[in-house]
Amino acid sequence: MMNLAWVVPLFPLGSFILLLLFGRRWKQRSAYVGIAAAFLSLLLALAVLVDRLGGSTYEANWTWMTIGGVTLTVGISATALNAWMLVVVALVSWLVHVYSQGYMAGDERFSTFYAYLGLFTFAMLGLVLSPNLLQAYIFWELVGLGSFLLIGFYFYKEEAKAAAKKAFIMTRIGDVGFFIGMMLLFWQTHSFDYDDIFRAVGDGTLSPGMTTLAVILIFIGAIGKSGQFPLHTWLPDAMEGPTPVSALIHAATMVAAGVYLVAALFPLYEASHAAMMTVATIGGVTAIFAATIGLVQTDIKRVLAYSTISQLGYMMLALGAGSYVAAIFHLTTHAFFKALLFLAAGSVIHAVRTQNIEEMGGLWRRLPWTAPLFLIGALSISGVPLFAGFFSKDEILTAAWTNGPRLLFWLAVAAALLTSFYMFRLFFLVFAGKARHHEDAHDAPASMVAPMLVLGVLSIASGYMQTPWFGSFLGEWLTDGAYRHEAAPGWIAVLATIVSFAGIFLAWLMYGAQKMPRDWLSARVPYVDELLRRHYYIDDIYRLTVVSLVSWISRLLTYVDRFLVEGLARLAAGIVGAAASAGSRGQNGQAQTYGAVTVAGLAILVVIFALTGGYWL
C-alpha cells in the first residue's frame, strides 16, 4: 500500500476543489464531502502505516522541473516518521472534520470552511510525505496558507483580518530563513533530497560551519511555524479563527510541523553541536516563557494557545537534547490531548457564547460530556501518572537530564509546575464554583461529542506506546531498532509527579476551594503581573523596533522616490529643454550665425578626428 501513499493527500485536495466549485449549491451537505475525503485519507494512511510497520522505507520521485543538467523532483517518502505523522494528521483532521459539522452548523460560509479544511489537510499530508527540502518548503508554505485562510475565516472582523495577516507574515519571516538555508544546502550538496544531504554530511562534503549555518537558518523556519520564541506572537492571535481550526492547526498539526521538520532533518542537526544547543535553548526558554504568560490569560483559547507554545517548546527541547523519539512521542500525545482540550473549549464556547473564563463557572453539571473530557485532557497535559502526557513528558525530562544542560532541565520542571497550575486554574474557573447565568447552556450535539470521546481515549491510551514498564514500541520502530532506552534515574518520574500534583493543588487552593486570594501574585508584585498580562511587551517591542524601522525606511524611500529620483528625471528633462531653447535661440534667421555654428561644428569634428584617428569604438 505504500506505493499508493501519494493518493493520501489527494482526497482532501479533491474535496477542496469540489467544494470550491459546488459548495454553494451543496450548502450543509458539503460536510459529508469533507468528512468522507478525510476518512478515506485516514484509511489509506492507516494502511500505509501498517505496511511500513512490517516493511522498509518506500520512496518514489517524479520530475518537477529541469534546470540545465539538474532535475528537481517531487515525490513521496514513507519513512517511519512520515508514516507515523501521516496517521496522526489524518486522524486529527478527520475528527475535526466531524466535529465541525456541529460547531459550524448554520454558518453562511459553511462549505467554504470545509473547502479550506480540505486545503489545509492536503498541504499537511503533503508536507509529511516529502522526500526533499524543496517539496517540504512548498507544502510548508501551503500549510501556512491554509492556516491564514482559516484564521481569517470571519473576514468581517477586524481582529481576524489582523490576526490572519500577522500569522502569515510572522511565519513568512521564518520561512525566509528556511528558504535561505535550503538554498545554501543545495549548492553545497547539489540536491534537495534528504538522503543526499545526509550522505553529504556523512562523507564530509558539507563543512561543519556550513552545516551549522544552514540548519540554524532552517530552524528559524521551524521557530516561525511552531510559534517558538521570539516568533511566537502570531499564535495567540490566531485564536481568532473558529475553534475547530485552532484544534487542528494551531494545536495538533501545523504548529507541530516545525518539530517535524527538525526531526526529519535530525541527522543534519546531530552533526552540529551548536545547532542542537540552539534548538534546545530556544525550546527550553519558550517552554517556561509561554507557560508564565499562560498563568494570567483570561481568554480560554489563549490559555490553551500559550500552553501549546510551551508544549512545543518541550518538543524542541527534546530534539535539542538529542531525543528524537521523545519529541515525536510528545508531539503525538500532545496532538491528541491538545486537540481534545481545544474541542472541549469549543464546546464550552458553543454553550455559553463567550471566551472569557471570568464570565464562566459551574459548568460541570451543565456539560456532562464536555466537562469530564476536558478534565482528561487537563490531567494528561499536566502529566498526571497513567495519562499519556505523563509518559511523554517524563521521556523529555529524562532526555534533558541526561543530555541537556542542567539549567534547561530545571526550566522544564518549572514549566511543568506552571502547566498543571494554569490548566487547573482554567478547569476550576470554568467548571467549578457557582453557576453563573448560563441557564440555557447545554451540551454539544453528538457529532461534536463523538470526536472528543475518541480523543479522550487516545489522550490516555497513546501514552502506552512508550513506557518504562511495557517497553518502547514507538522508539524501536522509529529508529529501526537502534533505540536504546535511557536508564532514567527513577526520581525524575517522582519529581514530575510531585510537580504536577503541586500545580493542581495550588490551583485548587486559589480557584477551587478559594483558600488563597486570587490576587496573591498581582498584589505582591504588580509589575510582574503587568508584565505577564502584556505578554512581556513582545508585541510592543516589535511595533517599536522592527515595524517602525521598516515603515520609517519605507517613508524615507517614498521621499527619495518622489523627490530625488523624480527630481533627477526632471533635471535631465530640464537640461534637454534648456538645450533645446538655447538651440532655438540660435535659430534666428541670420545666415551669419548659421555660418558661425557650422564653422564651430567643423572645427570640433576636425579635432575629434585628429585625436582618435577616425575610430572611437
Next chain:
Amino acid sequence: MMFLSLLVFSPLLGIVLLMFVRKTDERMIQWLGTAATVPPLILALFAFIQSGRGFRLERLDEARDWVRLTDLPFLTDAAYVIRYELGIDGLSLVFIVLTAVLATLAALASMLVKTEKKGYFLWLLALEIGMLGVFSAANFVWFFLFLEVTLVAMFLLVGKWGGFERERAAYSYLLYNGLGSALLLVVIAVLLARTGTANFALLHEMLHNPAAEGQLIAPLTEEGRRWLLGGLLLAFAVKLPAVPFHRWIIRVHVEAPPPVVMLHAGVLLKIAAYGMIRFGVGLFPDEFRSFAGVLALFGVINVLYGALLALRQRELKRVLAYSSVSHMGVVLIGLGALNEAGIQGAVLQSVAHGLISALSFLLVGVLAHRMGTTDINRLGGLTKAMPLFSGYLLTAALALLGLPGLAGFVGEFTSFLGLFQTKPALAAVGALGLIFAAVYSLKAVLDITFGRPRDRREAVVSSREPQASAASLGEPQGGVVDLQGKEAVPAFILVALIVAVGVYPQLLAAPLTAVVKTMMNGLGG
C-alpha cells in the same frame, strides 16, 4: 512556409475588417476585436504543442531581401544587407505564447472600455502585432521596427484611453522608452556598420568565431564590445524598468486603461528581459560576465526598493506598479546570477509575472468599474458583496507574494537558486524581499476584501501623493455586483495558467532547456 509571418501579422486582418465597422456598433467591434486576437493564439499554441512533440523550430525561419546596399561605390567587397527575417527558438516561443494568450484575454477584458472603441481596438491589435513581431524577429533591425510599433501603439492607448493624467503618463512613457530605443538604435547601427549584418545568428557567428573575425567591415575591440553591451543593458534597463528609471511605469500603471496594463505589465516589460537575454547573454557572453555583478546588485535593489515603496501605497494600482518594479528585480537577479538556474529563472519569472500582473489588472479593471475607485482607504469588506471577485483578488495577491504552487514562486525560486550559487550573501539580502512582498500584497488586498465594508463616500484622504487621489474617482457604473460570467472567464483562465505553471513548471522549462544550454555553452560554463 510563411507560418511566422502569418502568426505575426494575422491581427492585421482584424484591423482591416474593423475599418468597415461603424463606430457606434460597439458590440460588433468588441466581438470582432476579440476574434482578431484568436488566430495568433491558435497558431502560437499550435507551434508550442508541435515543438513539445519534437518539431524543430528552425524550420519556421523565414528570410526575404529587404534593403540591399551592395552596389555603393565606397563598399568594396562587403555588403550591407538588411533582410526581412523571422525565426524563433524555445525562448521566443514561450514569450509568443504569453503574448498571444494575454492579448486575447486583454481583448476580452476590454469590454469595460466604453469610449472610442473602434480606435481602441485598432491600436490594441497594432500593439499585438508589434509584440508578436518583437519576439519573432531574427534580425536586429526588425526587432527594433516592431519595438517602435509597440511604442507608438502604447503611447496612443495610454494617451487617449487613460485616466485623468493620461497625457502626462503617455509622455513620460514615450520619453523614457524613446530614450531607451535611441540608445538601442545606436547599438544596432554600430553593430550593423561593423559587421554588415543585423541577423542574430550571423552576428553571433561573426562576434564569436575567430575565423569570421576577418569578415568584419571594421574591427570591434574588446573595449568597444563592452560599450555596446553597456548601451544595450542600459537601454533595456530603462524599459524593464530598473531603479532609478522606474518612474514612468508607475504613471502608466496608474493611468492606462487596465486591459492595456495587462499587456503592458504582462508582455511589454518582458521585452526588456527578453532583450537582455537574447542580445546581452547571447551576443556578448564574455563581456556579460563583467556586468553580472552590477545586474545582480541592481536586481536586489529593485526587489527591496519596489517592495518597500509598495508598503506605503494606498492605491491598489500603485501597489501593483511598485510590485512590478520589485518583481522585475527578480529577473535582474536571475540574469546577474548568469548560470543555468539564473537565466531560466529570469524567463520563468517574466512569464509568471506576466500572468500574475495580467490577473491583477483584470481585477483592478473590474474593481474600478464597480466601485469607481481603487483607493484602498475607501474600500473594505468586499468579500461580503463580491465573494468570487475577492477570491480571485486574494489568489492574485498570493501569487504576487510568491506562494508555492502558484507561478510566482517558480520564477523567484529559480532566480534565487541561481544567485545563491554565485553570490549567496547578496541573495540572502534579496530574499528579505519575500517578507516585504507578503506584507504589501496582503496589506493591500486584505484591506480591500476583509474587514468591515467601508462607505466609499467617507473619502479618507490620507494619501498625500497627488496622483493617488486623482485615480479615477468616478461614479460606480455597475453597482456592487460580483464577477460576472464574461469577466470570470479570463480570470479563471489566468488562475488556471498560474496554477499550472506553479504546480508543474516543467511545462515551461522544457522548451527553455535547449536554449539555456546553448547560452551556457556561449558562456563557456
Next chain:
Amino acid sequence: MTLSAYLALALILFCIGLYGALTKRNTVIVLICIELMLNAANINFVAFAKYGAHPSVHGHVFALFAIAVAAAEAAVGLAALIAFYRSRKTVQVDEANSLKH
C-alpha cells in the same frame, strides 16, 4: 618653405574672409569677404599645383574655373542684393530675416 609661405598667405586670407563674412553687417562687404575666401582657395590650388607632391596642371585649371564661377556668383549675388535693396531699402544682412518665421 615656399609652399608653406603660400599656404600661410592663403590661411590668413581665408581667416580674414571668414571673419568678415560672419561678422560684417553690410551685404556688399560680406560678398567681398566671400571672394577673399575663394581666392584663398585659389592660392592653395596654384601653390599645390606648382610645389605639391605631384605638380601638374590640374590645379591651375581648377583655379581658373573658380575665378570664373566666382565672377558669376558675384554677379548673381549683387543682382539679388539690388533686388533686396529695392524692396527693403537696406543692405544690412541682419535685416534679411523675413524667412525666419
